[in-house]
Amino acid sequence: MSGAPGPERSTDRFVDLHMHSTASDGVLAPAAVVAAARAAGLAAIALTDHDTVEGVAEARVAGDALGVRVVAGIELSAHEGDREHHVLGLHVTRLGGLEERLVALRATRRVRATQIVEKLRALGFPVEMDAVWLEAGDGAVGRPHIARVLIANGWAKDHRDAFDRLLGSGRPAYVPKQRLPLTEAVQMLHEAGGLAIMAHPGPDGSRTRLEMFKRIGFDGVEVRHPSHTVEDIARLGTLADYLGLVPSGGSDWHGSGEGSRTIGSMRVPLAWLERQDALVRERATSERVA
Ligand code: AMP
Ligand code: ZN
Ligand code: FE
Ligand code: FE
Helix, strand or coil: CCCCCCCCCHHHHHHEECCCCCCCCCCCHHHHHHHHHHHHHCCCEEEHHHHHHHCCCHHHHHHHHHHEEEEEEEEEEEEEEEEEEEEEEECCCCCCHHCCCCCCHHHHHHHHHHHHHHHHHHHHCCCHHHHHHHHCCCCCCCHHHHHHHHCCCCCCCCCCHHHHHHHHCCCCCCCCCCCHHHHHHHHHHHHHHCCCEECHHHHHHHHHHHHHHHHHCCCCCEECCCCCCCCHHHHHHHHHHHHCCCCEEECCEEECCCCCCCCCCCEEEEHHHHHHHHHHHHHHHHHHHC
C-alpha cells in the first residue's frame, strides 16, 4: 500500500500559529510569509504581528490563492506589575473594535523607539531615527528594527548581540513599554471575538500560574514555542488538558536571521487548530443564546 495517497487526515498535517511579517517586526511581507508556509507544506498559519492586524488582509488573499488557511491573530504585550507577558489573540473577527486601542499602542511604540534611540546615542551609538523609520516602514516599530540598524552600522554583531548588550530587558538602552494590564489585554481580545492565549510562558507556566491565567479569562496556552524546553512542552501540554485550556503553538518566525527559528519547526498538529475552532464556535453559539 505504500505510496498510495490516502484520505487526508488532520493528524498528518501541521500548522504554525505564531508568525510575524512586515506589518510589525518580521522581514517578509504577509503574502511572502504565506508563500513560505505553502512551501513548508503547512495547512494553516496565524499571522500574529505585534499590536496590529494590518497584515491579515494581504495574508488572506495570498492564502486563498495558495490553499493555506490564514487565522487572524495578534500579539499584545501586557503587564502584571513590572512583568511583561505576551498574549496572543487568535481568531479575532471584530477587528474594527480593536483598532482604536491598537492605533494608540502603536503610537506609544513610536515614542518608545525614539527614547531607545536617545539612550543609544547617549551611549555613543549615533543611530539616526530616520534609519529606524525606514527599517520599520509602515509596520509597528519594535526593538528588532533598531537591532537591524545597529547591525547594519557594525555596532552590533547580530540580533542576539544587540539584545544581550543593549536592547534586552535591563540592558542600558532598554525602555519598558507602556503598561497594559493583563486582564485588559484578555478583555480586548474577547471583545474582538478572539481567543486569548498566554504566549510562550516557559518555566513560568506552572500549575498555579496557569490556574491564575485561566481565572482571569485566558482560553489557552502556547505549548509549543522555540523558547520552550522539552520539559516545558510536556508540562504545559498536560496542564492545558487538565485545566481545560486549548493548546497552541508556533515558530514565532520573523522571516530569517534572528536566531534558529524556522517556519513550521514546532510541528503543531492541525488537530490543535480544530480544537480552537470548536471553542470559537461554542462561544459564538452561547453569545447568540445570551
Ligand atoms: P518589542 O516589541 O520592541 O518589545 O520587541 C519584541 C521582539 O524583540 C520579540 O518579538 C523578539 O523578536 C525580540 N526580542 C525580545 N526580547 C529579546 C531577547 N532578549 N533576545 C532576542 N530577541 C528578543
Ligand atoms: Zn517580534
Ligand atoms: Fe512574544
Ligand atoms: Fe512573537
